[in-house]
Amino acid sequence: MSGAFDARSLAVVVFLGFVAVSLLLCGLAAADQDDPEHFYAGGSSALGPAGAGLAIAGDYISAATLLSTTGAVALAGLDGVLFAAATVASLVLVMRVLAEPLRGKGVFTLGDFLADRLGDPSVRRALGITTLVVLAPLLLVQLATAGRVMASVFGLPDGALTGCTVASGALMVCYSAVGGMRGTGYIQILKVAVVLAAVTLLAGLVLARYGWNPFALFDAARHGSGAGGAYARPGLQFGHSVVGTLDLLGFQLTLVLGAACMPHIMMRLHPMRDSWTVRRATLWASAPVAVLCLGVVVVGLGASALLGRKVLQAADPAGGTALLLVTGALDPGADGPRESLLFAFVACAVFATTLAAVAGITLAAASSLARDFAARARPRTAARSAGREILRARLAVVLTGALAAWVTAFTHDRNPQVLLSLSFAASASVLPPVLLYALFRPGFNARGVRWTVYGTLPLIAALMVCSPAVSGTPVALFPDRDFHCFPLQTPGLITVPAGFLLGYLGSRTGRVRRAREPGRENRAAFIAQ
Numbered sequence: 001m002s003g004a005f006d007a008r009s010l011a012v013v014v015f016l017g018f019v020a021v022s023l024l025l026c027g028l029a030a031a032d033q034d035d036p037e038h039f040y041a042g043g044s045s046a047l048g049p050a051g052a053g054l055a056i057a058g059d060y061i062s063a064a065t066l067l068s069t070t071g072a073v074a075l076a077g078l079d080g081v082l083f084a085a086a087t088v089a090s091l092v093l094v095m096r097v098l099a100e101p102l103r104g105k106g107v108f109t110l111g112d113f114l115a116d117r118l119g120d121p122s123v124r125r126a127l128g129i130t131t132l133v134v135l136a137p138l139l140l141v142q143l144a145t146a147g148r149v150m151a152s153v154f155g156l157p158d159g160a161l162t163g164c165t166v167a168s169g170a171l172m173v174c175y176s177a178v179g180g181m182r183g184t185g186y187i188q189i190l191k192v193a194v195v196l197a198a199v200t201l202l203a204g205l206v207l208a209r210y211g212w213n214p215f216a217l218f219d220a221a222r223h224g225s226g227a228g229g230a231y232a233r234p235g236l237q238f239g240h241s242v243v244g245t246l247d248l249l250g251f252q253l254t255l256v257l258g259a260a261c262m263p264h265i266m267m268r269l270h271p272m273r274d275s276w277t278v279r280r281a282t283l284w285a286s287a288p289v290a291v292l293c294l295g296v297v298v299v300g301l302g303a304s305a306l307l308g309r310k311v312l313q314a315a316d317p318a319g320g321t322a323l324l325l326v327t328g329a330l331d332p333g334a335d336g337p338r339e340s341l342l343f344a345f346v347a348c349a350v351f352a353t354t355l356a357a358v359a360g361i362t363l364a365a366a367s368s369l370a371r372d373f374a375a376r377a378r379p380r381t382a383a384r385s386a387g388r389e390i391l392r393a394r395l396a397v398v399l400t401g402a403l404a405a406w407v408t409a410f411t412h413d414r415n416p417q418v419l420l421s422l423s424f425a426a427s428a429s430v431l432p433p434v435l436l437y438a439l440f441r442p443g444f445n446a447r448g449v450r451w452t453v454y455g456t457l458p459l460i461a462a463l464m465v466c467s468p469a470v471s472g473t474p475v476a477l478f479p480d481r482d483f484h485c486f487p488l489q490t491p492g493l494i495t496v497p498a499g500f501l502l503g504y505l506g507s508r509t510g511r512v513r514r515a516r517e518p519g520r521e522n523r524a525a526f527i528a529q
Contacts, residue, residue: 010341014348015153018194019171022355025186026179036389039180040108040367041271047185049277053284056268058188059360060091060259060289061195062138063145064420066296066353071319073300074312077222077231079238079248080300084293086255091289094260094269095282101439103272109364110266110431111372117438120446126453127434128372131263133457134427135365137419138262139358139404143168144412146354152324153347162409168355169405175359176366177397181267184359191356192288198349199295202323202342205330206302217298220305227309243487254492258424261431264364302326317475318417323350362404366396418469418477421490422460429456429495433503444507451506456499463491 047055065087073080107113110131111124147165151157156164175184210216222231230236238247259265272278303312303322306329315321324346331340370393433452437444464470469489472482488494 010344012154014345015150015351018190018348018352022175022187022190025190026175026183028183028186036108036393038182039390039393040267041181047182047189049280050284051185051189052268052272052277053281053286054192054288055185055188056095056265056281056285057091057288058185058192058356059262059264059268060087060285061192061292061353062357063142063350063354065292066195066199066350067145067320067323068318068417068420069293070296070300070303070323071312071316071321072237073297074221074303074307074322075225075309075319076237077225077227077304078234079236081297082234082252083255084297086252087259088286088290088293090256090259092282092286093256094265095278095285098260098266098435098439099269099272099278099282100275102266102269102435103278104270107270108267109368109371110263110435111368113266113270114434114438114449118444118446118449123446123449124372126450128368130426130430130434130453130457131368131372132365134423134431135263135361135368136404137423139361139365139400140408140411141416141419141423142354142358142361143172143404143408144416146172146351146358147408147412149347149351149354153344153351161412165408165412166405168358169401169408171355172358172362173398173401175355176363176401177394179359181271181363184356184363185268187356187359191352194352195349196288196292196295198346199292199299202302202326202330202346203295203298205342206298206306206326209302209306209330214298217301217305221301222304224304224306224308238489246493247488247490250488250490250493253496254421254424254428254490256428257432257496258426258428258492261427261435263368263427263431264360266431267364267367296323299323299326302330306330318415320416358404362397362400366393366400369396369400415475415477417475418464421469422464425460425464425490425492425495426457428492429460429499432496433499437500437503437507441507444503447509448503448505448507451509452499452503455502455506456495459498460491460495463488463494467491 069080069084069087071080072083102113104113104116107116109127111127114123114127115121143165146168147161150164150168151161154164175187179186207214207217210220218232222228225231227236230240233240234248235244238244238251272281300322303319303326307322307325312319312322312325315325324343327340327343327346331342370389374392430453434449437448463486466484466486467489468476468484468487470476470484471478472484473479
């Protein structure tokens with residue numbers, strides 16, 4: 001009983017300490033948030049290369065990175081290791097390819113960037129819709145996870161889950177509305193420190209159990225998985241058939257491109273001052289994520305070795321609780337997983353991850369609502385217009401947070417994998433074609449953007465509804481029904497090429513139509529005179 005009291009007390013103290021420090025940081029950052037330049041872009045420009053890189057790493061580390069990847073390593077072996085490697089590769093890709101071209105003064109959202117790049121403000125609404133479609137499912141998943149972890153930390157029953165979700169939503173609104181980009185950047189840096197400490201501690205304890213021998217750990221994990229040699233070969237997650245291989249390739253493609261182009265990650269790239277800052281920030285962003293993913297792989301192997309597949313799947317068929325369950329096996333003196341001091345620390349680290357993630361996502365979604373859906377661009381030089389824009393952005397934060405908390409309260413019992421698949425598929429299929437064409441293909445225009453957005457998003461929705469992720473499998477959104485007719489769980493293998501094709505065709509069609517307009521050459525000659 002004393003151990004349970006100590007664990008619960010530590011969890012509450014650590015939890016309240018993180019909340020208090022993060023609110024203090026947001027309050028300190030709020031002193032100059034009445035200017036759009038500070039509210040939207042204060043994070044990366046004010047924190048320097050190291051702070052900017054750590055803030056990007058914090059935004060990049062989500063509950064999916066911690067919980068889903070750990071479960072995938074524990075249950076699917078090499079497939080999970082590939083997912084972790086894809087996460088690191090994705091961040092390196094965005095920092096090396098997109099970070100420098102995307103930076104620019106006065107650019108706060110993807111709509112701002114493309115409107116300036118293409119010289120056509122009409123693309124703002126299309127990019128705003130894409131941003132909301134990508135971020136809304138991700139926000140719901142993160143907020144639901146934050147509510148569950150908060151209830152677990154305080155030892156509350158399932159009936160209190162809705163209240164914990166609402167409380168998490170209130171905190172994220174405070175962080176985003178008060179602190180802006182700089183305040184959420186401070187929280188991301190704090191989160192990186194807490195999460196790295198927790199995962200490194202767990203990985204060290206796991207390796208110590210097996211004499212610091214990674215090969216002995218892998219052999220024990222393979223034995224505990226019950227999959228035999230298949231644990232060390234790709235294909236265990238989706239199967240070894242042709243469809244399973246295609247699903248694995250599509251998932252990897254979606255993960256790499258989707259994570260690289262998330263709007264809340266892009267938002268931190270715009271304020272970079274120069275190429276030197278980008279290069280330094282790349283190192284500071286990539287190194288913590290690489291260390292974290294390596295630790296997640298070790299912890300996932302430890303969960304399989306110490307607990308076994310049956311225990312992990314009994315708690316969660318997808319293995320999402322493996323990171324928390326393994327703490328009980330590593331702390332044998334505790335009466336159970338939730339009465340472990342180690343569990344208290346790791347649970348608080350997971351809560352810090354989810355809460356910081358929802359704050360960044362909420363700020364990015366609200367910024368898109370405030371700017372990309374505005375009737376017309378406001379002049380930034382007028383103090384009155386700037387004040388109205390900040391007020392509009394903060395109202396958008398409150399609206400986004402309230403709506404997300406309300407929806408999450410009714411959907412927290414659904415499988416989050418469907419929402420994650422939708423979010424990453426939308427990001428991977430729409431944003432890379434639009435950004436790469438706008439940056440590197442001469443002649444790409446607003447029509448190409450609209451074709452990509454309004455053609456690819458309905459295709460993603462249709463394929464997702466018809467996929468096994470929605471019906472026909474035990475972990476589907478509707479496991480008791482089967483109406484799927486599309487064999488792949490992730491549609492990225494179809495929708496990513498479709499996005500590139502639609503962008504190409506749309507821009508080509510736009511140029512041909514302009515060239516064939518009657519009298520266009522005469523008007524051009526008259527203007528030239």
